[in-house]
Amino acid sequence: MIKIDVKDKDVLVRVDFNVPIKEGKVSDDTRIKAAIPTINTLLDQGARKIILLSHLGRPLKALNEDGSLNVAKFSLAPVAPHLAALIGKPVLFVPYVSGPEAEKAVAEAPSGSILLLENTRFEAGEEKGKQELAEKWAKLGQVFINDAFGTAHRAHASNAILAGFFDAAHKSFGLLMQKEVESAQKVLNQPERPFTAILGGAKVSDKILLIENLLDKADNIIIGGGMAYTFMKAQGGKIGSSLCEEEKLDLANELVTKAKAKGVNLLLPVDSIAADAFAADAKTQLVMSNQIPDGWLGLDIGPEAVVTFSDAIKASKTICWNGPMGVFEMPAFANGTKKIAEAVAAATKLGAFSLVGGGDSVAAVNQMGLDDEVSYVSTGGGAMLTMLEGGDMPGISSIG
Numbered sequence: 413m414i415k416i417d418v419k420d421k422d423v424l425v426r427v428d429f430n431v432p433i434k435e436g437k438v439s440d441d442t443r444i445k446a447a448i449p450t451i452n453t454l455l456d457q458g459a460r461k462i463i464l465l466s467h468l469g470r471p472l473k474a475l476n477e478d479g480s481l482n483v484a485k486f487s488l489a490p491v492a493p494h495l496a497a498l499i500g501k502p503v504l505f506v507p508y509v510s511g512p513e514a515e516k517a518v519a520e521a522p523s524g525s526i527l528l529l530e531n532t533r534f535e536a537g538e539e540k541g542k543q544e545l546a547e548k549w550a551k552l553g554q555v556f557i558n559d560a561f562g563t564a565h566r567a568h569a570s571n572a573i574l575a576g577f578f579d580a581a582h583k584s585f586g587l588l589m590q591k592e593v594e595s596a597q598k599v600l601n602q603p604e605r606p607f608t609a610i611l612g613g614a615k616v617s618d619k620i621l622l623i624e625n626l627l628d629k630a631d632n633i634i635i636g637g638g639m640a641y642t643f644m645k646a647q648g649g650k651i652g653s654s655l656c657e658e659e660k661l662d663l664a665n666e667l668v669t670k671a672k673a674k675g676v677n678l679l680l681p682v683d684s685i686a687a688d689a690f691a692a693d694a695k696t697q698l699v700m701s702n703q704i705p706d707g708w709l710g711l712d713i714g715p716e717a718v719v720t721f722s723d724a725i726k727a728s729k730t731i732c733w734n735g736p737m738g739v740f741e742m743p744a745f746a747n748g749t750k751k752i753a754e755a756v757a758a759a760t761k762l763g764a765f766s767l768v769g770g771g772d773s774v775a776a777v778n779q780m781g782l783d784d785e786v787s788y789v790s791t792g793g794g795a796m797l798t799m800l801e802g803g804d805m806p807g808i809s810s811i812g
C-alpha cells in the first residue's frame with residue numbers, strides 16, 4: 413500500500429533500473445523485478461499514468477570520441493520490453509529524458525499507460541542536482557514516488573531535488589524503498605539484543621565509518637575477510653603476504669581500544685586458510701591468523717574462527733552483515749563465507765532479524781542460495797553502506 417492518494421493522478425516514479433545490459437538485452441533483471449510491486453500497487457490504487465525515471469551507468473564519463481553520448485550503450489530502451497514481459501502490460505519507451513517531447517509523450521499516452529523515459533544521466537544536471545532539470549520532470553506528474561534505494565545516498569535531480577517540488581501529501585516512498593528503510597532502521601534504532609555486526613571484504617579503509625557507527629550500537633562486531641589481517645598485524649601478528657593497509661594499523665588499534673572501552677566484543681578470526689598465491693588452485697594450509705608464514709596469504713577464515721563466529725551469530729537477535737569472510741569467488745576459499753551465511757540463516761530461523769546489505773555479501777548469499785533464509789537482502793550496495801554508517805540519505809530525508 414502506498415500511503416498517499418494517487419487516484420486519477422499521473423505518477424512519477426524514480427526507480428533503480430541501473431541493470432547490466434549485454435548486446436542490447438538485460439542480463440540481470442533483479443532490480444527491474446524489485447520495482448514491479450510498486451508499479452502494480454500504484455495501478456491498483458487508481459493511478460492514471462505511471463512515468464518511470466531511472467539512471468543507467470555513467471554515460472557522461474564514457475562519451476564517444478567526438479564528445480557525443482554513447483546512446484547505444486547507455487539507453488534504457490532495452491529495459492522497456494523486458495519490464496513489459498515481466499509485468500504483462502505494455503511499457504512505452506520515450507526516447508527523451510525531459511522537456512516538451514517528453515511532456516507530449518506523457519500527455520498523449522492513454523490512461524493506464526506505463527512510460528519509461530530515457531536515462532536521467534544523459535542530462536548533466538542530474539548528478540549535479542540541478543533545480544531546473546527537476547522542475548521539468550515535476551511538470552510531468554502530480555505525485556512523486558521514490559523507489560530507487562540504490563541512489564538514496566545521492567542528492568541528484570531525479571530523486572532528492574525532484575521530491576522538493578511536491579508537498580507531503582503528494583510524495584512517498586515506493587514499496588521497495590519502504591522495506592529497505594524499515595530494515596535498516598530495525599538494525600540501527602533500538603535493535604533487539606544481542607546485536608551482532610559481521611564485517612568482511614577487502615579493505616578496512618572502506619569500512620571505517622561503518623565500524624565506528626556500529627561501535628555505538630552492536631554487542632558483537634565480527635571482522636573477517638581481507639580487512640582482518642590489518643587488525644592482526646596491528647595487534648603484533650605475523651601475516652605473511654596477506655592483504656594489509658599499513659597506513660591503517662594505528663586506526664585498527666584505536667578501533668580495538670574503543671571497542672574495549674565501549675564493552676563491544678570485537679571478534680577476529682583466530683585461524684585462517686592460507687594460500688601460497690592468490691589463485692583458485694594455490695597450495696593451502698591451515699594456520700593461526702597471527703602466524704602466517706612468509707610468502708603465504710590468508711584468503712579465508714579457518715574452522716575455529718567459523719565456530720567462534722557462528723556461536724556469536726546463533727545467539728543473536730539482530731544481525732547485520734556486510735562483506736564476505738574470504739575470497740568466496742574461488743571455491744577453495746568460500747567455506748568461511750558459506751558457514752557464516754548458514755549461521756545467519758540458522759539464527760534467522762530461531763527468530764533473529766538479519767539484514768544482508770552492501771555489495772559482495774549480497775552476491776555471496778545469493779550464490780549460496782540462502783537469500784530466502786535471511787530476513788532481508790538489500791538491493792542497494794553503496795546506499796545501504798551509507799545508511800548503516802549513519803551518513804546522509806537525501807533520497808530518504810527529501811520524502812520525510
Ligand code: AMP
Nearest residue numbers: 613614637638710711735737738739772
Ligand atoms: P568488499 O567489496 O570490500 O566487500 O570486498 C569484497 C572482496 O573482498 C571480494 O571480492 C573478496 O574476494 C575480497 N576478499 C575477501 N577476503 C579476502 C582476503 N582474505 N584477501 C583478499 N581479498 C579478500
